[in-house]
Amino acid sequence: xxxxxxxxxxxxxxxxxxxxxxxxxxxxxxxxxxxxxxxxxxxxxxxxxxxxxxxxxxxxxxxxxxxxxxxxxxxxxxxxxxxxxxxxxxxxxxxxxxxxxxxxx
Numbered sequence: 001x002x003x004x005x006x007x008x009x010x011x012x013x014x015x016x017x018x019x020x021x022x023x024x025x026x027x028x029x030x031x032x033x034x035x036x037x038x039x040x041x042x043x044x045x046x047x048x049x050x051x052x053x054x055x056x057x058x059x060x061x062x063x064x065x066x067x068x069x070x071x072x073x074x075x076x077x078x079x080x081x082x083x084x085x086x087x088x089x090x091x092x093x094x095x096x097x098x099x100x101x102x103x104x105x
Contacts, residue, residue, distance in 0.1 A: 010051045010054045010055075011051075013050055013051050014049055014050075014051050014055060015045050015046065015048050015049035015050075016042075016045055016046070016049070021045060025041050025042050025045075026042045026067045026068045026069075027066060027067040027068075028066075028067075039068055039073055042068040043068060043071050046068060046071030047071060049071070052070045052071050053070060054070075055069050055070040055071075056069060056070025056071070056072060056077065057070070058070075059072075059077055059082065060077055060080070060081060060082040060083075063082075063083045064077075064082075064083075065077075065078075065082070065083050065084070065085035065086065066085065
């Protein structure tokens, strides 16, 4: 193993690296409020992971605030010394029909 890949070799041992695990489950759904309990499935995967602590440390040391890393949400990592997540909401989509009277007097 070369020096470049050696620091990240743990990732190959991660439970989330299994071919039957969809990496998208580790991130809240986009463009809508996350449903209550969305994080239970990825946390269950992390509980069986041999390298969860290394994953947590990687997220904290790299300032990662989104997603489940090391079995913890961004807010849970923040409580353990990680960066504070930025709570943002996706922009609202405003649909305006082509024949709207806006701008006309």
